[in-house]
Every structure is written in C-alpha cells, then in structure tokens.
Amino acid sequence: MELISDNRSFGGRQRVYRHASQALSCEMTFGLYLPPQAEAGPVPVLWYLAGLTCTHENGMTKAGLQQHAARHGLALVFPDTSPRGEGVADDEAFDLGQGAGFYLNAAQDPWAPHFRMQDYVLDELPRLLAEEGLPLSGKHGIMGHSMGGHGALTLALKNPEAYASVSALAPIVTPTTSDWGRKQFAAYLGEDEAVWAEHDACQLLESRGWTGDILIDQGTEDQFLELLQPEAMADTLARTRTPGVLRMQEGYDHSYFFVASFAGDHVAWHAERLTR
C-alpha cells in the first residue's frame, strides 16, 4: 500500500492510501482515519460506504465523521464506490458502472472481471489493513449513505460475523423494487430475480434477521424518497421485530448536510456497540 497523503485531523491522522486490488483487478484509493487513541493500541474500525457518483473522498471531507471518531476512539475506513480506470467497464449513466458498484460481485459481462466490491470491502481490504500492521482491532462496524447505506445493510446482514454494528443514512433499502437497483442488478447479476434477493436489505432482514439492532436516519425532504422507499424498511423492521430505530428527520434532504448533521449520532451508536 502506498501512502498518498497524511493530514492531522482532530488529534489523529487522516490518511489516503493507493494499492493494487486483486479482487477488483485495478488500482484503488481509500481513506483511513486513525484517532488519537490508536497511538496507545488497536482501535475498532467503522466502515463508511459512500453513495452513487462518490469516491473515497466525499465522506472523508464532507461528513465530519473524524471529530466523533476521535472522541470515541474509532478508526474510519472510506473505500471507493467501485473499481476505476481505463480498462474497467463503465456506462454513460451516473448510476451504473464506475462510481456505482452497489457493493456486490457482478456475474455478468462486461462487469464481472472488475466489479467485485463485496469481495473488496468484506475480504480484501480488511485483510490488507491487518497485514499492514496498523493499530486496528478485529472489531468492525459498518455504515453508509444512500447506495452506501444499501451496501452497509446488505453486507452486515449477510455477514453478521464480520460486523458488530450497522447503521445507514438515507439507504436504498429495497433495490429489487426500485429504479435504483433493478437496472443495476439486471446488468451486474442477470435477469434471475431470485439472485437479487441476496442484495436487498429488506428481503435479507426478512430471510435472515439481524443479530443486533439497527439505526437508520432518513430525511423527510429527501429528493429521492420514491427510490429509497423508507416505508419498506419501516414495515420490515416492525414486522420482523428487529430492535432498532428508523428516524424520519424533518426537513432534511439527501445531501452531505444531512449526513453531517447526524454523523455524530451514528458514530456514537457504533462506538457503544464496538467498545462493549
């Protein structure tokens, strides 16, 4: 891993690394925040998955997460949202291809060779971080915004052994019934909708349940409410008797102003569960 930048932030270090990814067969860039507590020993890790069109940079520069991570003693990882580069398949649409990996492993051409974000986030990047000898404990939580909220929820629900806590901001919760999902799943996974169910947070919660509780925030003035369908998750959470809370936040939209406004609550939520 090559260290690209290293900025002091709230007494800790905000770093950016570049590395060759085997899972994605391309060069990848990610952000890592180490809180001041990491100087004394290993700290738990909170993953922040970003939404459509984002890179590793958006959450790192606009969400204001570092101050809370510094207070609670959590590291933060900011992965990119897809494989990148000239040899990597892409699409003209902003919501397919580069910048729109949906945190799954694609099974169809032209996407299959590179679009394996599930392997990257779940397996390869944690392994690389561990091999690097960074002061990170084995305890991980995961959160995300929009498409990244979909990623956080689905990765956690499918891998409860990997994540001790999960939360989401304005997540895509039922991509199998949304235009943010159906197009991408057809492209990445093929036409068999039975396969899609493994990448739909509401269906996963229904079929597998969740070992802990879940925090979700959703703005009432989000311009993408029709695509996000928070009512589907509200219904599923209640029907499956899953502990947790879905908060409809009055007047908030889909922007990073919304994310930043509730970043502190989410980091505190994860800290409570990761430092138990």
Added chain:
Amino acid sequence: MELISDNRSFGGRQRVYRHASQALSCEMTFGLYLPPQAEAGPVPVLWYLAGLTCTHENGMTKAGLQQHAARHGLALVFPDTSPRGEGVADDEAFDLGQGAGFYLNAAQDPWAPHFRMQDYVLDELPRLLAEEGLPLSGKHGIMGHSMGGHGALTLALKNPEAYASVSALAPIVTPTTSDWGRKQFAAYLGEDEAVWAEHDACQLLESRGWTGDILIDQGTEDQFLELLQPEAMADTLARTRTPGVLRMQEGYDHSYFFVASFAGDHVAWHAERLTR
C-alpha cells in the same frame, strides 16, 4: 438575490444565493447558514473568508462550522474569494486574479474594474443581507483561513466598528514581505509600498491596534510556513501588548482537516464575544 439551494443542516438552513454585485460588476454566489435560533429572532453573524483557489463552497462543505454555529446561535456567511466570470480579468497563476482577490480594492488595470472585494465584503454584502430582511442582528465577527485569514485580520483592524470579534486559521499575516502578497499587491495596488501597509495585518496592528483580542491557530507542519510567517504576528502581538492568543498546533498542515479540527474553538470564541 436569487436562492440557489437551501439544505437543512444541524436544525438550521444552509443556503446559497446568487446576486448581481454592484461593487464587483459581476454575478456573485455566496453561502449563508441560518442556525435554528434564527427562527426566534435575529442572530449575530460570523463571516468566514476562504483562501486562494477557493469559492464560497469550500468553507461551507469542508470546515464543519455549521454544527458549532447551530450550538451557539450564530449565522455564517461564506463569500466567494474574488469576482468571477468571462468579462473579469484573470491570470494563469492560481494566486492572482479569480480565486485570489485578497479582500482589497484594486487600483490598477486590468484589476480595478472588478476586484473590489473589500467593498463587497465590508459594505455591499452586509447591506444586501440587511435589505433582504433576514433574521440577522447588526453584530458581526469575522474569521478566515490563509488568504481569508489575511482578509479577516485586515478588514477587522481597519474597521473595528464593523466587527466585534476576529480570528484566523493559518493566516497570511505580513503579505508585504511574502511571496503571497508582494506579487498581488504590485498587480492590484501598484508599486508604491506605502499603500500596501494598509493591507498588512502586522503593520495595521502596529499602527492602529485592535479594540479586542485576537485568536490565531497555525499548524506546525503547514507546508506554507515560509509564506505565512506566523513569527511576524507572534512578535507583533507581543510587542503591541495585544490581548489574545496565537497557538502553534503540533502536526497540523494547511488543509481543511486543520480548519475543521479547530472550527469549534473559533466559533465558540466569536460566540462569546458576539453574544455578550
């Protein structure tokens, strides 16, 4: 004034306006944060002046100021750093022309017709905000980063009746002896260095003093220390017996990670002085 965007942020409103500026003879864009307290009545205003290459957007999206303004009940204004547009003079260098207004009134061609940032920030924009009937009190503080720190310090020192509080992060404090200053002052103001003294924070503090106290933060790992010369301000503050504090912050650089790390201290400092 045309409202371009309006996002809920920490219970308040982060707005962006566009308007025709008479002072600058061009269209200008700025950000305005109204804290939740503004719904109950007028609140004091804290101006945030940004540095070289920035627009109104950098401080608004990366500094994390809103949460602190919401806690303390201050509005925030984020002006652009220069006039903009096709008819406006510019230079290939990043540190002259558009994005590099230095918060002064240019006296020389080709800059004189548009580059009147002092008039804009000190007179026109406060007047427009007042005319708009926004819930802003007449009490103003001013802060800034880098070139914006220069702007905050020089505008306050020259206009103590306009600003009840002033602070700066990694400011240019003695542009008359720095490559961030001499080139620009020669271009904007002409070769008579006696005129330049009116735009040099150290010289102004020497010649006029300051009615209150001053807060300055400076990172010890700032990549531009040779241009910023914090030792000149340290010397001047001490020699003029000016109350206040210049903090050399260990390990911090010039980035917005530095700005965000101390944004809370600066907003609290201003709030204490603006709500007395």
